[in-house]
Amino acid sequence: MIVTIRSRALALPRRFASWAGSRFNGSVDARPGQDLRGLDFAPGRYAADDSSAIDRPVRKRRWPRRLAIFLFGVGALLLIAIRGTGYRYETLSPAAPEPPVPTSIPAGASAELKQLGRDNRKLRAEMARLSPTGLYIVVDRANNRLYVKRDDRIVMEAVCSSGSGMILREPNGDRSWVFDTPSGKFRVLSKTEDPAWRKPDWAFIEEGEEIPRDPRDRIEYGVLGEYGLYFGDGYLIHGTLYERLLGRSVTHGCIRLGREDLREVFRAATIGTPIYIF
Amino acid sequence: MTFVSKRRFAARTGGAAIALGSLLGLAVWGAGSDADSRARLERENERLRRQIELASEPSHLVLDLAGRRLRLMSGGAVMRDYPILGAEIGMPTRLFIATAEATGDWRAPLRAGAQIDPRKTIGRIEMVPSGTADEPAEIPVPAAPEEALPAPERFVLRYEDGFTIEVRSATAPEQPRGFWASLGSSLGGRLADAAEIAGGARAPRLRLVLSEGDAGALYRSFPNGSKLLVL
Numbered sequence: 001m002i003v004t005i006r007s008r009a010l011a012l013p014r015r016f017a018s019w020a021g022s023r024f025n026g027s028v029d030a031r032p033g034q035d036l037r038g039l040d041f042a043p044g045r046y047a048a049d050d051s052s053a054i055d056r057p058v059r060k061r062r063w064p065r066r067l068a069i070f071l072f073g074v075g076a077l078l079l080i081a082i083r084g085t086g087y088r089y090e091t092l093s094p095a096a097p098e099p100p101v102p103t104s105i106p107a108g109a110s111a112e113l114k115q116l117g118r119d120n121r122k123l124r125a126e127m128a129r130l131s132p133t134g135l136y137i138v139v140d141r142a143n144n145r146l147y148v149k150r151d152d153r154i155v156m157e158a159v160c161s162s163g164s165g166m167i168l169r170e171p172n173g174d175r176s177w178v179f180d181t182p183s184g185k186f187r188v189l190s191k192t193e194d195p196a197w198r199k200p201d202w203a204f205i206e207e208g209e210e211i212p213r214d215p216r217d218r219i220e221y222g223v224l225g226e227y228g229l230y231f232g233d234g235y236l237i238h239g240t241l242y243e244r245l246l247g248r249s250v251t252h253g254c255i256r257l258g259r260e261d262l263r264e265v266f267r268a269a270t271i272g273t274p275i276y277i278f
Numbered sequence: 279m280t281f282v283s284k285r286r287f288a289a290r291t292g293g294a295a296i297a298l299g300s301l302l303g304l305a306v307w308g309a310g311s312d313a314d315s316r317a318r319l320e321r322e323n324e325r326l327r328r329q330i331e332l333a334s335e336p337s338h339l340v341l342d343l344a345g346r347r348l349r350l351m352s353g354g355a356v357m358r359d360y361p362i363l364g365a366e367i368g369m370p371t372r373l374f375i376a377t378a379e380a381t382g383d384w385r386a387p388l389r390a391g392a393q394i395d396p397r398k399t400i401g402r403i404e405m406v407p408s409g410t411a412d413e414p415a416e417i418p419v420p421a422a423p424e425e426a427l428p429a430p431e432r433f434v435l436r437y438e439d440g441f442t443i444e445v446r447s448a449t450a451p452e453q454p455r456g457f458w459a460s461l462g463s464s465l466g467g468r469l470a471d472a473a474e475i476a477g478g479a480r481a482p483r484l485r486l487v488l489s490e491g492d493a494g495a496l497y498r499s500f501p502n503g504s505k506l507l508v509l
Contacts, residue, residue, distance in 0.1 A: 086471040087368030087483050088376070094346050105315075113312060116319040123326035130333040131354035138357055142499035143423050152356045164420065168405045178402070183501075184336065185353060208408035248420045278337060278350070278357045278499060 136274040137188075137237075137265065139255055141181050144247050146237075146257060148268055156268070158261035159247045161240070163254075170205055177202045179252045186231040186275040191266065195228030195238060196221050202252070225259065227266040231275050237265065328388055328507055329354070338505040339392075339435075341484075343385075345509075348486065350499070360496055363448050364487035370475050384441075384482045389506040391438035394497065396430060429494035437506060440481035447493040 105117035135155075138147040141162040148156035163181035170176065199218045204211045212218060225239010240246070240256040250256075255277075257265060332338045333354045340349040348360040367384060369376055420426070431450035435443040446452075453460040488496065 081373060082468060082472045084374035085372050085475050086370075086468055087475075088371050089366045089368040089485070092343060092365040092367055094344060109315075110312060113316050113319070116316060116323060119323050120319055120326070123323055123330065126330050127326055127333075127354060130330065136355060138355070140358060140495070140499050142427070143495050149356070152359075164403075165400065166403050166405045168407070171407060185355075206405060206407055245419065247422055249423070249426070250420055274355070276352050276355050276357060278352055278501065 132274050135268055139277040156264055158257055161246050161248055161250050161256040163251050164249050168202055168206055181253050183277045188229050188269050188271055188273045189232055190230045192228040195224045197224050225262055227262050229269055332505055332507055335505060337501045341508045360488050360492040362486055366485040368483040372475055385508040389437040389441050392435045392504050393502050394500050395434045395436055423498055427498050429497035433497050440479055443484045445493055446487050447490045448487050449490045
């Protein structure tokens with residue numbers, strides 16, 4: 001017996017089945033009352049009297065096509081997901097600066113506004129206290145640059161040398177030194193012309209010399225240049241005999257400057273001038 | 279009973295209406311101006327509070343978008359000012375929908391715990407004292423900072439909350455040259471972004487273009503752990 005299924009609803013499955021490799025055309029052979037689910041919809045394969053064929057429906061190898069369709073679908077979905085997942089960029093154009101905050105609050109203003117005005121004055125005063133006023137020195141250790149600034153404006157830029165970062169260990173001893181320039185906020189504690197160097201122990205160890213007992217044997221003249229600005233813990237901004245090494249990290253922690261730049265810094269800085277090292 | 283002509287009546291009514299309107303307008307303008315001043319003061323006070331809070335840190339970055347400047351600060355002092363040549367903000371989207379963080383004001387949070395990527399590796403050399411057997415015959419001249427620590431064309435500052443700043447040197451091309459290289463880079467970048475967001479990244483990404491010198495200087499001197507304030 002041939003059961004013919006003719007319905008508009010079959011149009012789409014038929015097209016899909018045809019595209020997917022099935023020969024289903026809307027007609028199947030079957031016995032009356034037979035459950036058609038699970039059958040391979042291939043016409044002429046199931047004769048009404050062939051019970052064995054009905055028991056064992058012929059299945060074709062369709063998995064490669066199905067797999068291809070599945071992979072195609074998954075791929076398409078993945079592409080859509082990737083297209084819609086990511087960062088959506090927009091250019092930040094320079095915003096117009098906000099009008100300045102009113103410095104004086106009118107007498108008729110609300111209590112809340114007056115309080116905000118008072119808070120603003122306090123915060124501004126606090127911020128001004130934290131910001132350096134007048135001249136200050138900035139040292140960029142990573143790039144070996146020294147800046148003299150006045151109220152955030154650079155008034156002088158110089159190539160300097162900062163700590164080498166090297167390590168020195170005392171032979172047959174427990175002591176070791178790391179030659180880094182310290183970072184943080186310092187102040188000029190003293191200014192010296194023709195500074196003398198009081199050589200520390202590491203200077204003798206480095207030279208392979210014996211550490212002298214007499215403190216006078218530690219003093220060396222002429223190696224620190226014309227001027228020295230001491231900022232604490234044994235560190236100075238000073239000159240050098242080796243100007244060709246300026247711009248390179250070669251010092252034992254002090255900051256070296258060229259002769260002309262050192263003269264200018266020495267002239268500009270006073271005792272108490274802040275030094276920021278980063 | 280006073281007789282008022284129709285014309286005079288109309289003139290009086292018109293005058294009264296204009297006066298009333300002006301008063302109402304002034305009141306509304308005054309209220310608007312008051313609200314505007316309050317909003318500006320609130321914003322300014324919040325900004326100052328944050329700057330004061332950051333002044334206790336050894337270093338921090340301030341991104342001034344209006345002034346197009348990135349500033350490395352120490353306390354209240356400007357250590358170095360980097361002019362911004364280009365800026366873009368990337369908002370993360372997942373399946374075409376912006377994440378919750380992307381819909382908020384990305385400028386508002388104070389970002390902390392920055393780490394630079396690629397990491398800077400500074401090797402320490404141990405000195406050999408003079409007069410010892412291992413002393414080198416000639417002391418080599420150390421490399422300049424640009425040679426000792428060359429900056430990559432792009433690097434990223436990653437903050438604790440996932441916010442990132444991608445810094446590109448102005449001389450670096452946006453895409454690698456050549457069709458295939460460009461396609462590969464574009465696809466690779468998109469896949470990496472998608473994987474990052476699928477993996478849980480929610481924070482926006484800021485792209486900045488600095489001059490070659492400034493980008494290199496920032497890379498070399500940026501102290502890890504610095505906070506970021508966006509003005």
